[in-house]
Amino acid sequence: MERPEICKIKEIVVETPTVKTFILDRKFLFRPGQFAMLWLPGVDEKPFGYSSDRSFTVAKVGRFTEAMHNLKEGDLIGVRGPYGTSFEPLGDRILGVAGGIGAVPVVTAVEEFSRKGFEVTTILGACTKEELLFVERFRRCGELILCTDDGTLGYHGFTTEMLERLLREDDKFDLIITCGPELMMKKVVEIGRRYNIPVQVSLERYMKCGIGLCGHCALDDEGLCVCKDGPVFWEDKLRYISEFGRYRRDGSGSKKLI
Secondary structure, eight states: OOOOOEEEEEEEEEEEEEEEEEEEEEEEOOOOOOEEEEEEEETTEEEEEETTTTEEEEOOOHHHHHHHHTOOOOOOEEEEEEESOOOOOSSEEEEEEGGGHHHHHHHHHHHHHHHEEEEEEEEEEESSSEEEEEOOHHTTTTTEEEEETSSSSSSESHHHHHHHHHHHHHHOOEEEEEOHHHHHHHHHHHHHTTOOOOOEOOOOOOOSSSSSSSSSTTTTTOOOOHHHHHHHHHEEHHHHOTTTTTTTTTTTOEEEEO
């Protein structure tokens, strides 16, 4: 296993009340959708997707991410990666569906696809307008449709409801890419199948090694490792994954309902 590369935090950007972006002092060669293992000495090591070639965007949801949010400019963190699979373009028209912190891998993907000449549309959702991520970055890539659960900005409702509405009017997309809450992604996959549009999904699971050795992120029933065989999966692979959209496992291996 490779050693973490020690990086200095050059800048910290407060994105939302619960999300910060940490800009580091070096660039990384990664493909959209890949992740790195971030290490805080004395705390832990956890996986995070790249939000740019020199940054990671982190939502405060637990002990490790709280420690991340307490870091200051000039502090050091370890970075090990990049690892995993990435989003792949298909056809000419690509639709992104992002919810919450799931905007991180989707925005890097649509930025790359837009630069390469693909026509990009994105549905971006959050619980409220203050939690919408990377709005201007998404807008620069193509059409952007905003959704909030509480109706404070854009469509009042879920991204999947807007997806259904959009595809009823225009089902000529060649590919859907998605990241966000797993129940949302499961619904995106079901909608994509109804409209015969292939879907790529970015999954999150408990990880320790990040390179397929420990098996903590193996998926029932196929045994695919999210760190090595994912985190981006084509939806046809997920047909044979019994846990997708139903449960995941914690560090002890116990099932936790989604």
